[in-house]
Amino acid sequence: MxxxxxxxxxxxxxxxxxxxxxxxxxxxxxxxxxxxxxxSKPTSQDEQRKPTNDVKDGEESDGDEGEVADGDLSSVKAGLLEPCKLVLVVRTDLGMSPGKIAAQCSFFDIGSTLAKIALKANSEDQLLELEGVAKSLNLCARSILDAGRTQIAAGSRTVLGIGPAPVELVNKVTGKLRLL
Incomplete structure (x- = not known):
């Protein structure tokens, strides 16, 4: 058969x-x-300390050298198919050339297919405010401090990176900013 x-x-x-x-x-x-x-979460005071999150221009940070998260990043859960993005907020009051902006933003490149959006900030105070709001939402937020070897004074806070995180949360922080 x-x-x-x-x-x-x-x-x-x-x-x-x-x-x-x-x-x-x-x-x-x-x-x-x-x-x-x-x-369980860490209980000792040493484990709960938060180091400074600023990365100086030219320094390498591989994330494995005792780095602690900004907030409780475990509370930020993206859905299985929820889109995420990384936002780069660039200070325009410093008068950086396009090449300098690209160099500063490249410190946040994570080599992935996530959306990467460049937005304008008018001052360091605005960057600090945005960083505070992002961290209050338990988002990863990092500032770049320039090394001062070219156009910008040493220690100038040039770019703030927020994310990668769910689009909805990032938009709560940066939704009113204009594109760079």
Whole structure:
């Protein structure tokens, strides 16, 4: 007896297999998230200290050398398919050339396909205010301090990077800023 398999039977089996794989994958992610949330937070004062988050122009930061998060970043959860972005807020009052702006912004390049948006800030005070708001929402926020080797005075706060984080949260911080 010859058994023939129709295209509809193949499609049905493929659909069932895909559904089962998706269900197991979603369950795995959900259980992993619950396990991470149940971990206890550090209790000693040494573990709760926050280091300064400023990165000087030309310094390398690989993130593995005892760096502590800005806030409780574990409370910022992007959905599985929720879009995220990284926002770069550039001070325009410093009069940096386009090349200098590009060099400063490159310190935040994470080499991914996330949206990267460059916005204008009119002063250091505005950058500091935005950084404070971002950190109050438990978003990652970092300032770049220029080394002072070219156009800008040493220690000038040139760019603020916020994210990567869910678009909705980043927009709460930078939604009123104009594009660079």
């Amino acid at each position: 010859s058994t023939s398999v129709t295209a509809s039977q193949i499609a049905a089996v493929a659909l069932v297999a895909l559904s089962i794989g998706y269900a197991f994958g979603a369950r795995s992610v959900t259980s992993r998230l619950h396990a991470e949330q149940s971990k």
